[in-house]
Amino acid sequence: MERSLSIGEVARSAGVRPSALRYYERVGVLPSPERASGRRRYGGEVLHEVLRRLAVVRVAQQAGFTISEIRTLLDGFSEDTPPSERWRVLAQAKLPEVEALVERALGMKNLLERGLRCECLSMDDCDLIGKGALD
Amino acid sequence: MERSLSIGEVARSAGVRPSALRYYERVGVLPSPERASGRRRYGGEVLHEVLRRLAVVRVAQQAGFTISEIRTLLDGFSEDTPPSERWRVLAQAKLPEVEALVERALGMKNLLERGLRCECLSMDDCDLIGKGALD
DNA sequence: ATACTTGTTGAAGCACGCTTTAAGTCAAGG
DNA sequence: CCTTGACTTAAAGCGTGCTTCAACAAGTAT
Secondary structure (H helix, E strand, C coil): CCCEECHHHHHHHHCCCHHHHHHHHHCCCCCCCCEECCEECEEHHHHHHHHHHHHHHHHHHHCCCCHHHHHHHHHCCCCCCCHHHHHHHHHHHHHHHHHHHHHHHHHHHHHHHHHHCCCCCCHHHCCCCHHHCCC | CCCEECHHHHHHHHCCCHHHHHHHHHCCCCCCCCEECCEECEEHHHHHHHHHHHHHHHHHHHCCCCHHHHHHHHHCCCCCCCHHHHHHHHHHHHHHHHHHHHHHHHHHHHHHHHHHCCCCCCHHHCCCCHHHCCC
């Protein structure tokens, strides 16, 4: 008999909540493990696969990918496509988006700081506000 | 008789949708104008005030403030507090948040680019994924 | 036997800033 | 008179990634 882990054990060892594992399974990011009396049992190859996928999910999320993009990363290519190429395809599509996010964030920071140096006594006079002068 | 604008006219001149104006009014960012046969009429001082506030809303949103923070910016200070000080108080609280956003975004960009240069043939070997090696 | 823990499911909830829908009102134009 | 168009309200919907709830089942400890 093969030793297998419960959902709680997998969750703990992966640092996520059981509800997240169930969610990932539901949306097709994780495989559906066997049930013993209705309960998920993660063992052998499935356990390995689940942990491998969770590792990918973590990095991909850090990189800004959505769940649906992660699903593509994991299952949207022909099996012989190496991970490096899968990533390249998706990352190239994602980069402009993330670069735009960087720009937006820097713009916010800039605006906040300009405001810190502002001395305006009335909103109407403020050059930050003045009719779109801040583009 | 004072000429006054309908919600559609105000919306067009401010570059927002009527639904946004109603929403802002509901959440207390805009004053509630008089109604003529049930319809909002924006005229005189109210019109001026609405346009002034919409200008503030625009900048504040660009700076990353939420609606609730904008409400504070507009109405959360004693009346004699100048705009520059109101902004300073809120911007100082917001800055760390926005700086964290910048860092997250730069981290994403970095990760995406590192992945573009990756040559890994298997996910398991990839140093981007390898057991948290990418913190 | 009985309580406690951990699990199961489907459905609903949260944050956020609006937008959209449903059902109805009103004034002007043909 | 009747259609058209812009407006009114309250309530629900959207996108995203889970979490939480309700109601129930099963294995373990006392």
